[in-house]
Amino acid sequence: MKRTLLFAVSVFAVMALSAQRYQISNHIQHDVQPERYVVEPQITQTAPAANFITPPKPVVTAGDRDIVTVITIGAAGNAYGMFGNGRTYLWADNNLNSVVFTHRMTVPPGSGFLAYDLSTDGGMTWNNNIQVYDATLCGNARYPQGGIYNPAGNTDPNNAFYTFAAPLLSGSNGPDWGGLARGTHKLDQSTAPNVNCIETAPPYYHLIPNAMTINPANGDVFVVEDAYDLAASQYTDNLVVVHGVFNPETSHYDYNRYLIPFPAVPGAQAWPVDYKIAFAPDGMIGYIAIIFDNHMDPFAAGYGLYPIVMKTTDGGLTWGDPTAIIMSGPDGFDEVKYYLTDEQWEELWVPPAPHRDSVLYQTAFELDLAVDMNGNPYIGTTIGVASVTTPYSIIAQGGFGATFMFYSTNQGDTWKAQYVTHNKTFRGTFGEISEDSRTQVIVTQDGSKVFLSWLDTDFEGVDDNIMPDIHAWGFDVMTRKYTEVYNVTYLSEGWLESYMGSASHYAFTNGDTYTIPLVYQTIPGGDPLNPVDFKYIVDFTINDEDFIYGPDDPGTPGDANGDGTVNVSDVVITISYILGNNPPNFVFENGDVNGDGVINVSDVVGIVNIILGGK
Numbered sequence: 001m002k003r004t005l006l007f008a009v010s011v012f013a014v015m016a017l018s019a020q021r022y023q024i025s026n027h028i029q030h031d032v033q034p035e036r037y038v039v040e041p042q043i044t045q046t047a048p049a050a051n052f053i054t055p056p057k058p059v060v061t062a063g064d065r066d067i068v069t070v071i072t073i074g075a076a077g078n079a080y081g082m083f084g085n086g087r088t089y090l091w092a093d094n095n096l097n098s099v100v101f102t103h104r105m106t107v108p109p110g111s112g113f114l115a116y117d118l119s120t121d122g123g124m125t126w127n128n129n130i131q132v133y134d135a136t137l138c139g140n141a142r143y144p145q146g147g148i149y150n151p152a153g154n155t156d157p158n159n160a161f162y163t164f165a166a167p168l169l170s171g172s173n174g175p176d177w178g179g180l181a182r183g184t185h186k187l188d189q190s191t192a193p194n195v196n197c198i199e200t201a202p203p204y205y206h207l208i209p210n211a212m213t214i215n216p217a218n219g220d221v222f223v224v225e226d227a228y229d230l231a232a233s234q235y236t237d238n239l240v241v242v243h244g245v246f247n248p249e250t251s252h253y254d255y256n257r258y259l260i261p262f263p264a265v266p267g268a269q270a271w272p273v274d275y276k277i278a279f280a281p282d283g284m285i286g287y288i289a290i291i292f293d294n295h296m297d298p299f300a301a302g303y304g305l306y307p308i309v310m311k312t313t314d315g316g317l318t319w320g321d322p323t324a325i326i327m328s329g330p331d332g333f334d335e336v337k338y339y340l341t342d343e344q345w346e347e348l349w350v351p352p353a354p355h356r357d358s359v360l361y362q363t364a365f366e367l368d369l370a371v372d373m374n375g376n377p378y379i380g381t382t383i384g385v386a387s388v389t390t391p392y393s394i395i396a397q398g399g400f401g402a403t404f405m406f407y408s409t410n411q412g413d414t415w416k417a418q419y420v421t422h423n424k425t426f427r428g429t430f431g432e433i434s435e436d437s438r439t440q441v442i443v444t445q446d447g448s449k450v451f452l453s454w455l456d457t458d459f460e461g462v463d464d465n466i467m468p469d470i471h472a473w474g475f476d477v478m479t480r481k482y483t484e485v486y487n488v489t490y491l492s493e494g495w496l497e498s499y500m501g502s503a504s505h506y507a508f509t510n511g512d513t514y515t516i517p518l519v520y521q522t523i524p525g526g527d528p529l530n531p532v533d534f535k536y537i538v539d540f541t542i543n544d545e546d547f548i549y550g551p552d553d554p555g556t557p558g559d560a561n562g563d564g565t566v567n568v569s570d571v572v573i574t575i576s577y578i579l580g581n582n583p584p585n586f587v588f589e590n591g592d593v594n595g596d597g598v599i600n601v602s603d604v605v606g607i608v609n610i611i612l613g614g615k
Helices: 002-020 342-348 568-578 601-611
Strands: 070-076 090-093 098-104 114-119 127-133 145-149 161-173 177-186 194-199 211-214 221-229 234-247 252-261 274-279 286-292 306-312 361-371 377-386 401-407 416-423 428-430 433-435 440-444 449-456 469-476 499-503 506-510 513-515 518-521 532-537 541-543
Touching: 070 098, 070 114, 070 127, 090 145, 090 506, 098 145, 098 532, 114 161, 114 532, 127 161, 127 177, 145 211, 145 221, 161 194, 161 221, 161 234, 177 221, 177 234, 177 252, 194 252, 211 274, 221 252, 221 274, 286 361, 286 377, 306 361, 306 377, 377 440, 377 449, 401 449, 401 469, 416 449, 416 469, 440 499, 449 499, 449 506, 469 518, 568 601
Parallel strands: 274 361, 361 440, 440 506
Antiparallel strands: 070 532, 090 098, 098 114, 114 127, 145 161, 161 177, 177 194, 211 221, 221 234, 234 252, 274 286, 286 306, 361 377, 377 401, 401 416, 428 433, 440 449, 449 469, 499 518, 506 513, 513 541, 518 532
């Protein structure tokens, strides 16, 4: 009954919004979805119009630089390999103190060849441009992703393997795209890379995967993309999952591929905008998070984008039904509806300004995902007011957008919204390509700490995100305390030029210190067609003592009587509370195990599960 009522209220609110036609102030800018891919031979270089121009930044001598150390690692023939999304370019393994970075190569041998850079001492020193893919094998590669497969119990990098996946310009899906290269290479380089390729074969359409991960428990590889028939310009209502199981006899992955039905709705967003996949440390619980509109949120239907989540409890063999995170309207998050100040709210609208419950908010066009030690998902993205004139467009430029984290404390049953910060800018255009905030989520391998990184420009006279710095923020899973926002590259070599900045999925942990691996690229002369160098940030760290903001004492889930332990007494006092006895020592925050703001039988079950050793 409650769900039906909320649905009806949401539909009424959308109808009311449409009828009243609230107007955005004329000077407010909205941004539409960027191009999902670029075929480089079709790029028209018209210097100097194709270049982007930035004002000169202040000169900072080496002796005055602060914050972080930046070193040059590999190189590529142009800037397009990291274009379009914060994919899995960088991968750290704390158990090996090793990190790899996947990228395209220079000319020669050619920008369709692939290589990786390797450090086995925590990013201090590197072996660069280790070639793993030859473009004469299956066609030119684009947008590569990669990581480290570490056999169970191993602590020697020489016994681990690099693995990658990359889309190919092979022509089996439309005139250009269609293939997918997969490969492995032993980190000690004692053997040649082991590579194979697959092609589009309906219903398995391959274009550009946005998601790749490695299961932390068994080392299985998962590559996810939307099944888009490029020849027909049609999304085929499925996600394609390429699943690899490592074969120790061949030192390579044995792959299969399967479909996850994920249909579009007529008149709504035509294909998934972005998606990521991640697993908990136990390897069994995992999630796929997707930016889309399939009318699961009635308030946003046909107008705005929102996160949709699917869950696995068997290590990715099967996936549950999708569920939407409702951000706007009567059932939305106050943290989202009220992140804009009153002054910003008045500036945004032609008077009279609407009530905040009547306004649609949406995500930007990219997200990232991680899973904590309790099997709970964390999604990072940019949020803004949705355009009232152009569906699926966002008002996030000029300080109207904000970095948010959405997370669950009950494995996706309910969700919380965590405001992180306002962003001064949103989109930057570099020649004929553009980049947004590139929000990414980083997690420690034990799942106890979660971090966000993103790009933003803070320079006088610059309104677009064309002089980006990498920013970061941390969150403690157990205490729910968080850090301040850090400008990672301030005054460093990467200050105001951390183009396409990207983070590792995993952070390094050393006692109470967490080092977040980060990388960016140069764009010499403001032209993304020029050769680029990749820059690795060695020593950006956050310590336990930095988690100082947030709740004073979030308590211990399940410790309903507040005595410091979770046992049968907590079950008894919770039942007593449900029966209306108002026990004097009852701690509501601890008893509300599923985090839905209500104490009921499901919380009793949750406490029993904690006592029995479950989550």
